[in-house]
Amino acid sequence: MIAFLLALAVTTPQEADSTVFVQTGIRNPTISVAGRLAYESEGALWVSNMDIGSTCRLQEAGQPAWGADGETLVFSSDRSGSVDLWSVRVGADGSVGRPTALTFSDETDGEPTVGEDGTIVFARGQVGATDLWVLSPDGNERQLTSMAGAEASPVISPSGRSVAYVSVLGRRRQLRVAAVRGGEDRLIVEDMAIEYPSWAPSGDALTFTTRSGNRGVWIAPLDGGYVNMLDFRPAKQAWSPDSHWLILASLPRADVGYNGDPRRLGSVPGRDELSGEGSLRVIPAPKLPGTNTTEISLSGEEDRSTRNGERFDRFWNRINDLYFSWQG
Secondary structure, rough: OOHHHHHHHOOOOOOOOOOOOOOOOOOEEEEEEOOOOOEEEEEEEEEEEOOEEEEHHHHHOOOEEEEEOOOOOEEEEEOOOOOOOEEEOOOOOOOOOOOEEEEOOOOOOOEEEEOOOEEEEEOOOOOOOOOOEEEOOOOOOOOOOOOOOOEEEEEOOOOOOEEEEEEEEEOEEEEEEEOOOOOOEEEEEEOOOOOOOOOOOOOOOOEEEEOOOOOOOEEOOOOOOOEEEEEEEOOOEEEEOOOOEEEEEOOOOOOOOOOHHHHHHHHOOOHHHHHOOEEEEEEOOOOOOOOOOOOOOOOOOOHHHHHHHHHHHEEEEEEEEHHHHHOO
């Protein structure tokens, strides 16, 4: 069912229903450059290959993020005792390689996002006090953010140069964009209960969701000049690589609180169904205002000197009629 719906959305986005419910219990959807869908469900990580209709499963894994090659999947797992980042190769035929550990910190590592060159940005720390870290392809780590509160939900831009994230301090939430290399960090949107941003493949806009206040899914340009609602139901978003559609996994009103179980980063069997989370649907992707405009050139337009001459003639004729053509 999932493969059929995604194939329909890819081939005929203009005909896709604005809301299509597929199944429940799905979390953290992500789509590869080849169009493969990875997601969490029933306490495991799943990969659906819509081209051949195969689905593979990886236990003890959550928060998937595709690499640029479309076959490397980075995820978080506590399979070694602490919650670290791992990678695994998932072949086009559905074959799954041997997972490899990427981080070895005593702290919790999660929410990975992978850049074009293999650079990984992730959140490290306990809930409410996470910072963003960068893991380079050579294995070196460096801290990217260290603000008060927490920085969470990082997502690297299509160019690989920027990372969008949510800054949380008390009840204040901000959508921000920082340079992956460090230094530049700017505010995009605030005064909303922002969660889970996602880049448009064009790199000129961000979508995000809110679960309190004005609830829904939203889009904003990088200058933060406006915010438009895309859907009134809170959801995590995954863009198709061709920018034609958005896949949305619905979210409950409030996230499940931390209870000491490191599996909070992933899916726990039974919890998704009870929370009402994970109804999967597809909507046509939005277009930013002004992106589809066409400049019109009027044919036969005269130059300025000709227009000015005609205006002077009309003005002079008017003066002549008023003051010099009167007969007593």
